[in-house]
Amino acid sequence: MLKQITKFFTSLKLTVTCLAFFLIIVFVGTMAQVDQGLYQVQELYFKSLLIYWGPENADWKIPVLPGGYLVGVFLMINLVAAFVSRFKLTKKKFGIYITHAGLILLLLGQVFTDALSRESAMEIEEGGTSSHSEDFKLDEWVLIDHSNPTEDKVYTIADSLIAGSKGSVIIADSLPFKVKVHDYWQNVSLTGSLIDEDGNQKSGYTRVEATTGFDNVYLKPIPPATSMDSRDMKAAIVELLDGDTSLGQWLVATRMNAQKFSHNGKQYSVAMRAKRYYKDFSLTLLRATHDKYTGTDLPKNFASRVRLKNDNTGEDREVLIYMNHPLRYEGMTFFQHQMTAGEVVRRSGMTPSSVFQVVKNPTWLTPYFACIMVGLGLLIQFMIHLLAFVKKRKQAA
């Protein structure tokens, strides 16, 4: 029995089957991107155990294909099993050995990247300074206590916890108030008027039942955003309670301004905003430049000159971040991501600004090593074949 299992997991048949499924998944996942966003495709096809299918508008779906993770797991077991039981580190098989070792490293590296890497964005206006970046997808609910004139005190609750507490009360010692979540939506559209520009009635909106802050706000739940660079507008109706006394009921939503209130003589504000990651250093944007080729609108280069300041280490230096040349610092990498700059921006009187993509990926080096190992391994193996072949032909001739 054990022998059979070993045989199954080390067999080349399993390899070929997995590769065939992998091929189909990649193809289907590529074609699906025409209709679905990259983010959604990743979740449904590549980062899933099973791929489901159901007719349009039907509320049932059946699994039709193994997902990327399932095939990946089998391929990985197959690879490791074959590696352990079949591959010998001999001179003749040396190439195969390190090729597959490299593959294991590459796949493991990607698993760790999926698990450990974090992407966020840091936006700075020219002349401005920032020491935090914001998550691309995740949000947080915040309550800010402004009573201390030198420093705000910020209480945060992750957006997922708010979502999970719909209808219940969040009580924590670290919070000054009890937080009752009346309602929560993954993605909404908000409007102040039910009549659109052409004078037609907008459909699907309902009046928000909030007692404080906004008066006439109508809300419509919409499906989650699918494209990689658009984000959901998460919304919640949250009531704050000091003991049993209600302080009010607020509608909070991503990209909506913070709403101020006072209680017991202290100033507070509540908001829903992108989840922030604070750094122990700061970046100041000195100058953002967007070059175009003369006589055209084709972008030639985007570059940001920044000052990096770290009080802990006393570092204070200028860095140029531009296309294909990120800044790597403290385990994070800052890439030039978006930019509002150039002649047109300056002439229109706007302050140029720059957005950096901040990536924290402890395993970013694995593909480099894996590539070298696999490339070298294949090269060695094929050279061995080639030399043997040439030798044989020489003898035959």
Added chain:
Amino acid sequence: MKKFLPFIVLGLFTLWIVSAMRPAKPRGYMDDVQFGQLPVLREGRLQPLDSVGMNALKLIRGTRKVPLEGNNEKGEWGNFLEIRGDGKGQLTERRWYQFSKHPKKLNPSEWLMEVMMHPEIADERYIFAINHPDLVGELSLDGKGLDKSGLRYFTFNEIRDRFPTIRHHAQSAFEQEEALRSPFEKAVIKIWVGMNTYLELKNTIAPQDSHNFNSDLENYLAIITPGLEAYRNQVAGKEHDEAILGQFSAYMDRFQMLSSARTLMVPPRKDSGMDDQWSNIGTNLITAIQTQDVKPAVRSYARMASSFHADDSGNFNQALNQYRQSLQSDFDKELKRTHIEYSYNRFAPFYKSTVIYLIAFILACVTWVNGSEGTRKTAFYLVALAAIVHTGGLLTRMYIEGRPPVTNLYSSAIFVGWGAVILGLILERIYRDAIGAAIASIVGVLSLIIAHNLALEGDTMGVLRAVLDTNFWLATHVVTITLGYASTFFSGFLAIVYIMRGFFTHSLSKQTAQSLTRMVYGVICFSTLFSFVGTVLGGIWADQSWGRFWGWDPKENGALLIVIWNALILHARWGGMIRERGMMNLAVFGNIVTAFSWFGVNMLNVGLHSYGFMGAAFKWLMIFNASQILIIAIGLMPLSTWASFKSKSRNQPA
């Protein structure tokens, strides 16, 4: 004698190549060669005027040259302007059987000279390609223009009063999303873009209505001061010279159009340190209001324009020569580069290698029938000669651009062909059975034809957008992945040879079958290496430029598909799941996978790698895929139906 035949054939073709490499001489009495080599900045790239003309012609006419002679309706041969009578009858270009006729044609420089300096003549050239029958009908152009086997060309004068109609249709066509445009809408946009390009070129050196730009320029410079004074007085409500003011503002109106010309003819001052700050003539004329003078280049071009218009070749050549001399000291390097690009345009290396590859392919196929070593050798030599020309063209492009070989879809086609040709030559050298030569030449021909069609979209050496502007990654990732494409195609074509020869002919001997198998196996190993390393390098580049190694972007997935497919074939082979024929069928399917990765994903119009979107090629991709599936179907036929195996009781392969 027979022994020397391969060398004689090789000698003849070499002679053809060498004779085409002689330095160009001006054909008319106006020096079009010198003019065509003058450096200008267009689309962000320093280039010779010849390239400006060539790219415009490709865009407007779809050809590189403009024929001047042909037949009229009565079958008379001659210059179109002379034989067309009242301009109503349908003219035709040389028909395929008119071997004795060698129609005169304008090369891009000569055409551009007319457009820029004597537009009245250029307006009579048959350059606007309009082929959609509905559009020809809508513009009531039936019975007009010039015909070449069904392709129709019209002069500017024939279509100038249709401009409002074209604009009307173009406006609604532009509202339609690009992927959803109908053939009619595409045709409308093409002619609209063509006419605008033409109008812009006509208003680059001088306003299109200027007959003597040199004296216009002198006159304009002379009235700037009184003109400005008259203008100020008019604004202040004082008495002013109406005549001078009228003249002055007429000039301003005419120069306005010139200042939006996209061909920047006037070089910057070299000591200014602003190497790319070229400007157009219109801007120079308008800023002369402040400086009272124009840069010397403007005066030179004005002299050229006036003497060209007056048909005064002596004066024209003198002005041209002087201008060129004046550039010599500051723009020596640039002049060398534009000189080389000019020669490259004239020589058309990829056209020449296509012709030679095609002949070599026919000879290689003949070898399989007649078994002659002489024919095989001739084919081999010709492929080698074409490969040298191909390589030369590739290296010249790299020199002109200052970049690695692959920068866009066009150059990837050139490079895929090149990689396959080199592989084929190596295999031919080892096996000497005409298979390597046949595949080298056919992949060479096909990829260069694809490249030729991609080139019609415009400049093939265009500047690179910010993310792609990195020679390191272009040299490593792009080159390896393209070699991966080339070798995967190569193994696919080897497999096609196996199936076709096995099924349709008696020529697939056991030995040939075995050596083909070994070749396919070897090439797949090679492509696994290149496509894997290329794909991972692409990931590393992505990690360097936007912080993620892998994002399941269509172009990334396409490359991954090739890796998976090659790995699948190798593992299936090692596991004994497939044998000779199975491997061949899988290798043919590899062609479909590669074509999808190379072109298919660009047609999806999603993802970050938007370096080469194209719509029209979809049909061809589908035709190619269908042909490959047909071949696989043949490959799956029982061996008893294969011509090579049914007749003789040879050992059949599995």
